[in-house]
Amino acid sequence: xxxxxxxxxxxxxxxxxxxxxxxxxxxxxxxxxxxxxxxxxxxxxxxxxxxxxxxxxxxxxxxxxxxxxxxxxxxxxxxxxxxxxxxxxxxxxxxxxxxxxxxxxxxxxxxxxxxx
Amino acid sequence: xxxxxxxxxxxxxxxxxxxxxxxxxxxxxxxxxxxxxxxxxxxxxxxxxxxxxxxxxxxxxxxxxxxxxxxxxxxxxxxxxxxxxxxxxxxxxxxxxxxxxxxxxxxxxxxxxx
Numbered sequence: 007x008x009x010x011x012x013x014x015x016x017x018x019x020x021x022x023x024x025x026x027x028x029x030x031x032x033x034x035x036x037x038x039x040x041x042x043x044x045x046x047x048x049x050x051x052x053x054x055x056x057x058x059x060x061x062x063x064x065x066x067x068x069x070x071x072x073x074x075x076x077x078x079x080x081x082x083x084x085x086x087x088x089x090x091x092x093x094x095x096x097x098x099x100x101x102x103x104x105x106x107x108x109x110x111x112x113x114x115x116x117x118x119x120x121x122x
Numbered sequence: 123x124x125x126x127x128x129x130x131x132x133x134x135x136x137x138x139x140x141x142x143x144x145x146x147x148x149x150x151x152x153x154x155x156x157x158x159x160x161x162x163x164x165x166x167x168x169x170x171x172x173x174x175x176x177x178x179x180x181x182x183x184x185x186x187x188x189x190x191x192x193x194x195x196x197x198x199x200x201x202x203x204x205x206x207x208x209x210x211x212x213x214x215x216x217x218x219x220x221x222x223x224x225x226x227x228x229x230x231x232x233x234x235x236x
Contacts, residue, residue, distance in 0.1 A: 015162070051214075053225070053226075108170075108216070108223065112157075112166075114163060
């Protein structure tokens with residue numbers, strides 16, 4: 007069964023606007039971690055933001071924020087004030103330390119294209 | 123700051139050839155793993171290790187072997203390359219400290235099997 011679902015294969019956003027990338031996950035664990043990574047066209051994987059299952063506040067890192075809805079099992083990434091350099095593929099990932107030996111499971115990714 | 127170093131960056135193999143993708147990290151991470159990335163499928167886990175001498179299979183282990191003789195190194199061996207193994211391969215490492223353990227990735231290896 008798919009643990010991480012990203013339903014948007016590709017999105018376009020106007021420069022300076024905000025964009026929300028959807029991520030839903032499936033787990034029976036109470037303790038887990040959710041991560042977002044960025045992969046620009048150069049290919050490297052860049053860590054963006056982390057949200058723990060017990061964190062009461064939504065995570066924020068600069069222009070990145072997480073809309074974490076635990077009951078709905080969703081962890082959507084919000085990029086505010088989009089820049090041309092934000093054009094990349096974005097992956098949502100989950101780690102379940104108890105049941106999965108710390109394995110990191112990834113979604114299929116969402117490609118974001120920022121238009122000038 | 124070396125981080126996670128993967129070699130080579132590019133490789134072309136003929137069907138049936140074998141090769142080893144190298145991965146080394148200098149952060150003293152217990153956990154190391156190999157992923158393959160294919161279009162539309164995200165990153166899929168091939169093999170992983172939680173420490174020297176300990177390895178286990180991930181989601182797509184067939185056709186690959188790994189070993190972990192030291193904390194730093196985690197090579198991935200393709201035993202007999204097949205066109206289906208054409209992919210981009212990533213090595214990643216992290217600490218084992220519960221859920222909040224960011225994974226650090228190598229630069230990737232683009233492998234083509236002809």
